[in-house]
Amino acid sequence: MKLCDDMPLDPYDYLRIQVQLDFQCKRCGICCQVADPIDIYPKDIRRLASHFSISVEEATEEYTIPHPSEPDIRAFKASQPCRFYDEKAEGCRIYPARPMVCRCSPFLSPGQIGLEGIEIYEDCPVAVQCQKRIENDLDLLLNPDAKTRKKLEKALSKMMQFE
Numbered sequence: 332m333k334l335c336d337d338m339p340l341d342p343y344d345y346l347r348i349q350v351q352l353d354f355q356c357k358r359c360g361i362c363c364q365v366a367d368p369i370d371i372y373p374k375d376i377r378r379l380a381s382h383f384s385i386s387v388e389e390a391t392e393e394y395t396i397p398h399p400s401e402p403d404i405r406a407f408k409a410s411q412p413c414r415f416y417d418e419k420a421e422g423c424r425i426y427p428a429r430p431m432v433c434r435c436s437p438f439l440s441p442g443q444i445g446l447e448g449i450e451i452y453e454d455c456p457v458a459v460q461c462q463k464r465i466e467n468d469l470d471l472l473l474n475p476d477a478k479t480r481k482k483l484e485k486a487l488s489k490m491m492q493f494e
């Protein structure tokens with residue numbers, strides 16, 4: 332499978348998909364309070380516009396700023412904590428419209444796909460716990476059999492293609 336025409340999956344992508352599928356978020360809210368920047372892709376802006384019933388231009392203006400290091404994407408306007416984090420409810424106030432990176436955190440952020448190696452998001456206590464499994468099962472996770480590979484590719488497509 333290719334995520335896009337010029338980006339075949341790397342063995343580490345198979346690893347990422349597997350640990351992400353097993354990942355059980357503890358809803359501690361740390362990532363929503365310390366992540367910066369929060370990457371925003373065009374489809375994230377379209378989703379925000381639809382969620383708030385405003386135009387794409389208005390959503391871009393109201394909720395995003397230029398990304399500090401990636402010229403092709405934008406970033407959330409206010410993070411640390413994210414403006415949509417509800418401290419009382421310990422949750423996201425725009426959960427159905429949350430950005431792609433929030434859906435794919437901590438292992439499958441779109442910018443990581445196709446890279447060799449895996450980054451452990453040290454602010455996330457569950458991601459740190461996953462490190463042990465990754466170390467123990469590294470060979471298996473990097474080399475899934477053909478049937479598992481297909482299943483993982485399907486799961487990745489589903490995660491990446493929603494609007």
Ligand code: SF4
Nearest residue numbers: 363413415416423433
């Ligand atoms: S959009 Fe929601 S899930 Fe994403 S960082 Fe903000 S509060 Fe957290």
Ligand code: SF4
Nearest residue numbers: 356357359360362455
């Ligand atoms: S830091 Fe990790 S466990 Fe805590 S809310 Fe974020 S993803 Fe979930």
